[in-house]
Amino acid sequence: MSDLNKNYYEKITFRDALRLAIHDSMQKDEKIIVMGEDVAAYGGAYGATKDLLKLFGPKRIIDTPISEAAIVGASMGAALTGLRPIAELMYVDFFGMSMDQIANQLAKVRYMFGGQINAPMILRAQGGTGRSAGAQHSQSLETWIMHTPGLYLSIPYTPNDAYHLLRAALKINNPTIFIEHKLLYNTSGVLDKNNPDQIFGKAKIRKKGKDLSIISYSRMVNFAEKAAEELAKQKIDVEVVDLRTLNPLDRETIIESVNKTKRALVLSESCYTAGVPSEITSIIFEHCYTNLLKPVIRYTAEDTPAPVAPNLEENYIPTIEKIVEYSKKLCK
């Protein structure tokens, strides 16, 4: 992150886009603090807060003990009393340690007290497979959050979105859960600070197409794009929809896309049963079913914990090869 003050980056990593977003927001708003395990001296387990300690000091970049429940609870307490914390849970898998504070406190504090108060904060967490991190460090738990009213949920795929969604979330007074895929940090793309290219809650068509909608989010959008490339060669024109936020969910874009293409594949790294794709699939069927030429397909991780062995882990989640295969079947 050599030059912090540019407005346009031709090629920046997802990690650095996040760091810039935090940095730029912190410069503008003194109420923003960062807290979490190893966010300061270590710079974040995945480096998303690297060097921020030097820039903002230990009063604003706070290493916490390994106490996930209290991290969330203390962040909420700070949010209720005038600060705007960006808290980090190193892995979404640690939702388990803090789910009471997330779902019973943070999500409900406004409602229970009749709208007296907001808890404006972001809880960043990192998820997904791909590093042989095993069953307790590879989950995709966005469903738990999406099923919890009161929490906004952002799950970006590109550096530009990572930047702008984070900044946008800091301007919204709702608590927002912000999920980053562990394999995205090193991916790179354009960042245009002046082009948010979205409103919080709006999906993005990554590629227009007319034969099939692949609807996804986070790293799986990349798989969708790659499959679309391959399918293009085989004359199947895929539309790739990147949801970007799961709450609010941009139902309109999903419905519009599928009403146009008449076929849909919902792609996600979460487990199959009762996951986010079940919701998307339901919405599509409910609203497009007279137009659909084929049933909607949910392609997800298996209904098992994540295995460590790389050869198993690879096939535990969707593969590009099979996205292509299923897409072809859908378009037959």
Place this chain on the structure above:
Amino acid sequence: MSDLNKNYYEKITFRDALRLAIHDSMQKDEKIIVMGEDVAAYGGAYGATKDLLKLFGPKRIIDTPISEAAIVGASMGAALTGLRPIAELMYVDFFGMSMDQIANQLAKVRYMFGGQINAPMILRAQGGTGRSAGAQHSQSLETWIMHTPGLYLSIPYTPNDAYHLLRAALKINNPTIFIEHKLLYNTSGVLDKNNPDQIFGKAKIRKKGKDLSIISYSRMVNFAEKAAEELAKQKIDVEVVDLRTLNPLDRETIIESVNKTKRALVLSESCYTAGVPSEITSIIFEHCYTNLLKPVIRYTAEDTPAPVAPNLEENYIPTIEKIVEYSKKLCK
């Protein structure tokens, strides 16, 4: 619970059926212990373990401190080392306090260690609205569990099922989450100990019908039955499907029923977005969509926390009146 040793009860409460199930199982299997907050001296917050302390003593009926995470973890530890605990979380809402032990430990312990060991235990918890218990004591969180591979999930509606599903779960070597609706404890029905009337994982058609399938579980089956009665008067013949267990899920019965009636309403007290009904709805669309005459309707609680005010709480979840209304629209 005057006579413990009868085999047939014309009218027994859901609560007493559970107590009998625990009692009968404990008599047969010395490895079974009961542990949880106030399960002993108090007899359970909802009375499901009343008097068991007298019968089995404090070695087997164990009051625990208010430490939900450790209750689940200690139960699992006991299950790994020869016992078969029935642990109680007073409210499903306390999943939040113990979700790491439930989802990261209990659900995954067999898989992570390559199948070396089972964790045969039941985790009972009580959920749902209806007592103005507020946002933190009224949730229906079966979705979190259903979305977690490794956990069986039972959510009975009748006393007979409560009895037999609990007993069955104690013979299965998987950890089972057993969810009881707070308003069911005082409901009553037949208990026939010799008639399990089910296999664990098999749905039950509570009422046969040909016009519309209402698919539900737990207390909402009662709403479905009542709506079906009303609808019968209006010449709409409803089939009421009680899922009874959500994992395993009896997909076949659902699909068969809807392929027959060609219309479906999925009913649940969980929140709308990304809940169990999304899964059921997806399955129906996926497998019956060429047969469907109307889109499937998900009728659930609102996407908000539960309010305390009784007049709001009542309309926060499905009402019989509206089930009738929607059913009529579906059958128009």
Place this chain on the structure above:
Amino acid sequence: MTQSNTLLPNLYTTMKRIRTFEERVGELFIKGETAGTMLHLSIGEELGPTCLGAAMQKQDTFTTHHRGHGIFIARGGDPKKMMAEIAGKKDGYCKGKGGSMHIADMKLGHLGANAIVGGGIPTVVGAGLSSKYLEEDKVSVAFFGDGAMQQGILYESMNMASLWKLPVVFCCINNQYGMGTKIDNAAGLKDFSKRAASFGLNTLHIDDLDIENAYVKSKEIIDKARKFEPGFIEVECYRFFGHARMDKSPYRSEEEEIKMRKSDPISYASNQMLKNKIMNEDEIKKINEKISIEMDEAMDFAINSPLNNQKEIFTDVYDEREPLPISVEERINKILS
């Protein structure tokens, strides 16, 4: 008032207001006017909230557990709005959406009552962090029961407060029971101050009925917290009645109850006032009558408060600048249309 250099009349008045309020909640329940039965009364436990409430300063903040009416009143809560909340009515502090277990007035620094045992504790760590960061001189106090001494979140929070030297106080109202479980069956060792001290907190153990002394000692702990030395206070007391309205306490003996109810902080305080000629019987009676009227009015207010509008199911989930959640009805009608 015969003497002015004593706080006893004020402290007595607060305790009596708390007790009378709780009694009226009980009546409201019997009248069938409460929202539900999950009403956790603090009758017998008035000393702790009262002396801490007095020792706190105007700008200070706090969270409470499910049995938190007392400290809310001690910190200036309006009995009318509280009672209306308990009745689940529109004029309640939370529009009837929170009820007895989720009652708060953020303007009074009440950051929330909590129905999760231990759930409100880390909030004060964050509030302490804000106070220190923003240099606001606010102490934040968490109130919780002895049951919460067995919740891990307490230790995570005490450690953070100690590590970061926050203006925070943890206050355990030890009424000897968590529902039907006696503290002896819940805690390996009951010397809770020892636990708190092992995390680096200043500690105070209050186990008698002398509220003036308790006030002075509590104030010391709170004042130290204001100087960034976090503290822990345990107040021993007894839950005079059942856990919630439905509980008849079959798990403990009547003798125990009768004996323990003799340790009544309110009669103790009034006796002290009489003995030391701070007030005479008439004066005390007058106070009591005034309180009685106040609380009757609160009860009437609650009964007469209107129900809330159905649309309120959907408000307050998200910030008001954000769209309301879509109702299930709207969703279904759209699909069926």
Place this chain on the structure above:
Amino acid sequence: MTQSNTLLPNLYTTMKRIRTFEERVGELFIKGETAGTMLHLSIGEELGPTCLGAAMQKQDTFTTHHRGHGIFIARGGDPKKMMAEIAGKKDGYCKGKGGSMHIADMKLGHLGANAIVGGGIPTVVGAGLSSKYLEEDKVSVAFFGDGAMQQGILYESMNMASLWKLPVVFCCINNQYGMGTKIDNAAGLKDFSKRAASFGLNTLHIDDLDIENAYVKSKEIIDKARKFEPGFIEVECYRFFGHARMDKSPYRSEEEEIKMRKSDPISYASNQMLKNKIMNEDEIKKINEKISIEMDEAMDFAINSPLNNQKEIFTDVYDEREPLPISVEERINKILS
């Protein structure tokens, strides 16, 4: 061996086996043969696991944290199967499904390594409960890092063990860091024994390199636990290298590392043996060579172990009498057919 009334050679051998094993894990990583990079080596921390491992009895059980290879070896873990597990291979203890952070042999009483800081702690409470209930005379020991001292679940577990008088020992391997966070920045007070004592546990703090003494003291704690007096042991040590394989520890100084690495329990033990003429250099060298060969073989075994079959994704989720989870492929094909 010159002297037989000393355990030092055995303890030394175990420590050396642990270290050499970990070094080979590092090599396996460099060869690109490990499953992932989340390899947490315990080089420098061998004393605790070794002396506790020796003090435990055959029937005893234990859980470990993510840095748990040491105690597993000390309790008889087979380096071949361990290494194969770390490589994510079929012949690993968990068929390669668990990897370094989830490695266990239930037959050896290893109830599981855990990737969740604090996650494995309550398991031993349950194991202690079983042991007491079934009268099996088993002590169950939880191993965890200093980081877990800040997880609430530890206190819930300590309280239960104390309350129910369980044959349980909590063992904190304090290597001064949780990832890049120094213990001073994580704990309000570092006297962890005080915390444990406040819950009613017997405590022991080991902070020197005399492993024989540590063994004797640990054994006392474990023996007391066997008589239903649960205990707590803190072993101070230093994590010689980075947190996991990718970490170069930029958050601490080289001077610190150099200084702290001088507190090496293995050189200390070998020096002690030489000094006291328990073994001579040649004998030690012979032991080392034997270990080296053993661990080379383990590494080769891992490298040569086959990959697991794809169908193993689906096995082991549920008891083998229950149906396998339906694969996504099967679901999709059914829908598309």
